[in-house]
Amino acid sequence: MTAAPAPDGVLRPVSAGVVSALVGFTSAFVVVLSGLAGVGADAGQASSGLLAVTVTMGLSCILLAAWTRMPITVAWSTPGAALLASTGTLEGGWPAAVGAFLVAGVLVVLTGLVPQLGALIARIPASVAQAMLAGVLFQxxxxxxxxxxxxxxxxxxxxLTWLLALRLLPRWAAPLAFLTAAFVIGVHVAASGAPVDPATLVPRVELTVPAFTPAGVFGIAVPLYFVTMASQNVPGVAVMKGLGYDVPWRRSMLVTGVGTVPGAPAGGHAVNLAAISAALAVGPEAGEDRSRRWIASVTAGVVHVLIGVASAALGALVLLAPAGVLPAVAGLALLTTLAASLQAALAExxxxxxxxxVFATAASGVAIAGVSAAFWALAAGLAVLLVLRRGRSSAG
Known part of the structure; x- marks a missing residue:
């Protein structure tokens, strides 16, 4: 008979999974809501999108971890949400954005089916990819x-809460900043007597018929696909490899791409491999037995599904915030990512x-021909890079 696993062998990965999910969600859900609102979602559509992307990333996390028996975690695309927040409403409005989410998901699926596409993305210089992300995050x-x-x-x-936590509890800096913001919002609501509609607290899915427009495809879908691949999926595989796990590329792209597609009509923008938060479910916190750490990722997925169902209340809370509070929370959550992106962009x-x-073009926020600045930043950076590298090779 096989001996039953020690309680600690199960409790540690479970607790690590719970922490991973809570930190991941509370650190960036405001960024997701800001991104969806930035491309034309109203309050109900943004709340539906948050629910959809949280549930789909939870289900994808459960499936990948159980399928591979590896502690692979799936996250929403925080850089993608930041991209949406800086893009603005395009011609075609919210339906065009939903169509772009679908296209981005299909592109990720194709990346899993066509290895050359993933190799092409990996060949784009890190300086260009990280500079575009930094420009998107800057505003x-x-x-x-x-x-x-x-x-x-x-x-x-x-x-102040964020700064103190960054010094004492760095992992919890963004979540604690959000909790402080929630307290500030509560005081504001109590002082102003603003009514809270009970209907806004009920989870709901609002489906939108997608529209496919050139501005949506080139202004949202292509940059969203690129920033998700270059800033999340490719680094996510590298992080896991550095921790001793070889992530199955094709299965990961198929699961996250297929996970993005059904969530898009409900407003979910993109799910992908976790990169920055990947180590939370992979390290020693998930237990000494590496063969059981996949339980942490399954647990994180379950918690995300539960949080997603309850996320309507958080969306309602956001609507009651006093001026300046939520942009501050979103900005604080992204500062460390901006710092890392700038460092990587200028390393070579x-x-x-x-x-x-690339950074200046993306940070300008200027749309040309209805296409967002992120697309033009990528095009301009690659063009300048090509000219300079050819010039250096000719001089040599």
Whole structure:
């Protein structure tokens, strides 16, 4: 007979999975809501999108971990949500954005089916990819500054909590900033007597018929696919490899791509392999027995599904926030990602000029011909990089 596993062998991965899910959700759900609203979602559609993307990433996490017996975690695309927040409403409005989410999901599925497509994405220089991400994040990361200027009494406690937590409990800095924001919102609601509609607290899915427009495809779908692949999926595989796990590429892309497609009509923008938070379910916190760490990822998936069902209340809370608070929370959650992106973008001296071109173009937020700045940033950076590298090879 096989001996039953020790309670600690199960409890540790379960607790690690719970922590992974809570940290991942509370750190960035405000960014997701901001992104969906940025491309035209109303309050109900944004709440539906948050529910959809949280549930689909939870189900994808459960499936991948159980299928591979590896602690593979799936997350929503936080860089993708930041991209949406900086894009603005395109021609065609919210239906065009939903169509773009579908296209991005199909592209991820194709990446799993056509290995050459993934290899092509991996060949794009890190300087270009990270500079585009940094440019997308830049405007959002101004939120704490503009919030302090506009509403210091409400925003200052959030910023101070984040700063102290960053010093003492770095992993919990963004979640604790959100909890402080929730307290500030509660005080604001109590003081103002703003009514809370009970209907907004009930989970609901609002389906939207997708529209496929050139602006949606090139302004949202292509940049969303690129930033999700370059900033999440490719680094996610690398992080896991560094921790001793060889992630099955095809299965991962198929699960996350197929997971994105059905969530899109409900407003879910994209799910992908976790990169920054991947280590939470893979490290020693998930137990000494590496063969059982996959339980942490399954647990994280279950918690995400449960949180997704309850996320309507958080969406309602967001609507009641005083001016400046939520942009500040979103900006604080993204500051460390911005710092890492800038460092990676400028790490290679020969690529610094193209990287700065990409960053400036993406940060400008200027749409040309209805296509977002992120697309033009990628195009401009690759063009400058090509010219300079050809020039160096000719000179050599």
């Amino acid at each position: 959002l990361c101004l939120g704490p500054v503009t919030g302090l200027a506009a509403n210091p009494l409400a925003v200052a406690p959030v910023v 001296p020969a690529d610094r000029v193209p990287a700065v071109v």
